[in-house]
Each structure stands twice: as structure tokens, then as C-alpha cells.
Amino acid sequence: MQKVLDALKSLGVKPIEKLSPEEARKQPTPADAVKKVLKEQGKSTEPDPGVTVKDMSIPGPHGDIPIHVFTPEGNGPFPVMLYYHGGGFVIADTKTYEASPRALAKGAKAIMVSVDYHQAPEHKFPAAADDVNRPGFCRGSIV
Structure with a gap:
């Protein structure tokens, strides 16, 4: 989880309480951070089949x-x-x-x-x- 939090921070996420709803919707999400971590580990970011x-x-x-x-x-x-x-x-x-x-x-x-x-x-x-x-x-x- 710390890797995901670090990745989220590196994506330039701002505190949502300082943003309008429109701005908050446009910024990177925890899902984006997970994808970044997976890519850095050489793992697939494709949806799990099945x-x-x-x-x-x-x-x-x-x-x-x-x-x-x-x-x-x-x-x-x-x-x-x-x-x-x-x-x-x-x-x-x-x-x-x-x-x-x-x-x-x-x-x-x-x-x-x-x-x-x-x-x-x-x-x-x-x-x-x-x-x-x-x-x-x-x-x-x-x-």
C-alpha cells in the first residue's frame, strides 16, 4: 500500500478538500497509482480475464x-x-x-x-x- 500511496503522490494529486468537484474528478486516482506500480514492477495492467x-x-x-x-x-x-x-x-x-x-x-x-x-x-x-x-x-x- 505504501508503494501505491507514493505513486499517487508522484502523480501530483492534490487534497480533494481544496478542489472543486470538477477538478477532483480530473486528477489521478488510486487506480492510476496502482497501474503505475504494476507497470514499474513489469506486471500487466490489463483486466483480469474470466x-x-x-x-x-x-x-x-x-x-x-x-x-x-x-x-x-x-x-x-x-x-x-x-x-x-x-x-x-x-x-x-x-x-x-x-x-x-x-x-x-x-x-x-x-x-x-x-x-x-x-x-x-x-x-x-x-x-x-x-x-x-x-x-x-x-x-x-x-x-
């Missing part, structure tokens, strides 16, 4: 919600889990956190649905909470 990804969208209370469905190799049926990325409903996105639902799908043999909820400040509270607290979220044609 999982397919399908990009979709579903209707939401504030407009369509992009989702990314990670499906492990093998024959189902598989359980389905929802994954909401970090970032305090303001920064980051599903691409920043893609390694987590991918690894969970493969390791748990579960379908992971990663959600690009509506973020503040463009979408005022409670937009993100409305997106993620939908009854029956997994009903329909997600999987």
Missing part, C-alpha cells in the same frame, strides 16, 4: 442510470450483487473502481451490477440516494 462486461442503462427517477454488468465465466445461475463506487456521491466513477466488481464477480462467482448513480453538485441531493434506493432495482432485464 469476466465479461455489458454496459447498459436503466430508467431512474432522475433520468437513465448507466450500469455495468460483470458476469463470471461458467454456467449459472449466479447470485446478483449491486456495487456502488466510492466518492461520496460527488467524485470518482465506475471506471475508477472497475477492478473491484470485476474481482468480486470472478472470486464470488456472482453477477456484479456496478451503478453510475447521478452525482452532486450537478444532481442535487437526494438524486444519488434516489438512484441507489430503488425498490426492485434488480427486477426487469438487467441480467
Whole structure:
């Protein structure tokens, strides 16, 4: 972890509390730091095989919600889990956190649905909470 933190610092990351949401979204992420460390160690930064990804969208209370469905190799049926990325409903996105639902799908043999909820400040509270607290979220044609 120290190598990742050092790599993040070397990428010129500024404290997010000193940045606007737009500035914070543009700066390097911990995922960028991990990729830098892997490259320095001569390791691949390609996604781990064994999982397919399908990009979709579903209707939401504030407009369509992009989702990314990670499906492990093998024959189902598989359980389905929802994954909401970090970032305090303001920064980051599903691409920043893609390694987590991918690894969970493969390791748990579960379908992971990663959600690009509506973020503040463009979408005022409670937009993100409305997106993620939908009854029956997994009903329909997600999987």
C-alpha cells in the first residue's frame, strides 16, 4: 500500500478538500497509482480475464442510470450483487473502481451490477440516494 500511496503522490494529486468537484474528478486516482506500480514492477495492467462486461442503462427517477454488468465465466445461475463506487456521491466513477466488481464477480462467482448513480453538485441531493434506493432495482432485464 505504501508503494501505491507514493505513486499517487508522484502523480501530483492534490487534497480533494481544496478542489472543486470538477477538478477532483480530473486528477489521478488510486487506480492510476496502482497501474503505475504494476507497470514499474513489469506486471500487466490489463483486466483480469474470466469476466465479461455489458454496459447498459436503466430508467431512474432522475433520468437513465448507466450500469455495468460483470458476469463470471461458467454456467449459472449466479447470485446478483449491486456495487456502488466510492466518492461520496460527488467524485470518482465506475471506471475508477472497475477492478473491484470485476474481482468480486470472478472470486464470488456472482453477477456484479456496478451503478453510475447521478452525482452532486450537478444532481442535487437526494438524486444519488434516489438512484441507489430503488425498490426492485434488480427486477426487469438487467441480467
